[in-house]
Amino acid sequence: MDYYLIAGETSGDLHGANLIRALKQADNRARFRIVGGDRMQQESGEQAVLHTSKMAFMGFVEVVANLRTIFRNLKQVKDDLLANRPHALILIDFPGFNLSVADFAKDEHIPVFYYISPKVWAWNQRRVLRIKRVVDHLFCILPFEVDFYNTWGMQVDYVGNPLMDAVSGYTYNPEFLKEQGLEGKPILALLPGSRKMEISKLLPEMARLARMFPGHHTVIAGAPNFTAKDYQKYLRGEHIPIVFNATYDLLKHASAAVVASGTATLETALLNVPQVVVYKANAMSIAIARLLIKIRFISLVNLIMDTAVVKELIQKECTTDTIADEIDLLLNDKTYRINMLQQYEELAVRVGGPGASERTAAYIISYLKSGK
Numbered sequence: 472m473d474y475y476l477i478a479g480e481t482s483g484d485l486h487g488a489n490l491i492r493a494l495k496q497a498d499n500r501a502r503f504r505i506v507g508g509d510r511m512q513q514e515s516g517e518q519a520v521l522h523t524s525k526m527a528f529m530g531f532v533e534v535v536a537n538l539r540t541i542f543r544n545l546k547q548v549k550d551d552l553l554a555n556r557p558h559a560l561i562l563i564d565f566p567g568f569n570l571s572v573a574d575f576a577k578d579e580h581i582p583v584f585y586y587i588s589p590k591v592w593a594w595n596q597r598r599v600l601r602i603k604r605v606v607d608h609l610f611c612i613l614p615f616e617v618d619f620y621n622t623w624g625m626q627v628d629y630v631g632n633p634l635m636d637a638v639s640g641y642t643y644n645p646e647f648l649k650e651q652g653l654e655g656k657p658i659l660a661l662l663p664g665s666r667k668m669e670i671s672k673l674l675p676e677m678a679r680l681a682r683m684f685p686g687h688h689t690v691i692a693g694a695p696n697f698t699a700k701d702y703q704k705y706l707r708g709e710h711i712p713i714v715f716n717a718t719y720d721l722l723k724h725a726s727a728a729v730v731a732s733g734t735a736t737l738e739t740a741l742l743n744v745p746q747v748v749v750y751k752a753n754a755m756s757i758a759i760a761r762l763l764i765k766i767r768f769i770s771l772v773n774l775i776m777d778t779a780v781v782k783e784l785i786q787k788e789c790t791t792d793t794i795a796d797e798i799d800l801l802l803n804d805k806t807y808r809i810n811m812l813q814q815y816e817e818l819a820v821r822v823g824g825p826g827a828s829e830r831t832a833a834y835i836i837s838y839l840k841s842g843k
Contacts, residue, residue: 479565484508
């Protein structure tokens with residue numbers, strides 16, 4: 472069968488690649504077209520119609536400023552979708568863009584599958600009505616989402632969290648520390664995100680930590696859609712190593728981490744690394760978000776646990792000094808550190824075991840064969 476997958480950012484690219492692998496195992500005649508990143512290209516063997524590096528805009532103001540690019544991207548994808556007419560359109564997170572594509576596909580009678588639910592439970596919950604109208608099957612990865620959709624009269628499939636696939640299936644490099652020149656001192660990992668806006672806002676605050684923790688190697692986890700040059704301009708003259716395509720290796724050896732809010736917060740927790748979560752955006756975007764978003768936390772760790780497991784430093788609270796204070800606690804307060812790690816154990820239980828990609832692939836193929 473022909474599958475058309477759309478992921479608009481780095482985390483979706485990872486999950487999309489794992490889903491492609493599962494679809495290939497379950498369907499030996501699978502053919503793919505993709506909107507995604509390097510991982511999806513590598514797994515599918517196909518060149519992306521549109522690469523994630525040209526798509527990820529974060530924050531209300533940033534989206535408005537790039538509307539022309541977004542509309543151009545939408546037209547390109549819709550035209551390509553119509554020209555190829557797959558058996559299944561599989562949308563991965565990225566709701567602003569993907570729900571527009573879903574509207575179009577529904578009108579064209581192309582089956583729409585949505586993997587990784589839009590976070591409609593956070594704000595503007597009436598978007599569920601739109602999802603019910605344009606999405607044929609929705610696959611959720613957070614346990615509380617099933618009950619949420621049921622309250623709106625929508626039946627969904629819970630498949631578990633695909634991060635468990637990525638974490639459990641990763642092959643660590645035993646020579647990582649030696650190859651990267653990181654032997655001799657413990658590691659403080661910096662994960663400033665995968666979007667330009669995140670890096671520009673967060674990395675300048677993170678960079679000074681290198682001088683504040685001289686007993687550690689301070690190391691940046693580079694996103695695959697950027698180069699070392701993209702990071703250098705935000706380092707304030709600090710000489711901080713940047714590691715690409717080895718974030719899990721870096722976290723495996725890290726004593727603590729500073730992590731931009733997003734999927735990486737859950738990955739860091741599942742790898743048992745004490746962390747502080749940080750977030751900064753355009754001031755107007757933050758003001759609008761605080762009016763609209765009706766959740767207590769921004770990090771997936773705290774959302775799933777429904778309590779403050781990890782510290783969240785947002786906007787004005789996100790400074791080098793406040794980050795350093797939290798890192799000091801994570802490194803030196805044994806009780807504080809152990810408490811976080813113990814709550815990580817409960818988090819892993821709630822997330823569940825690996826197999827989300829395989830379960831989702833099986834559902835998709837079953838629904839296509841049954842015509843439901």
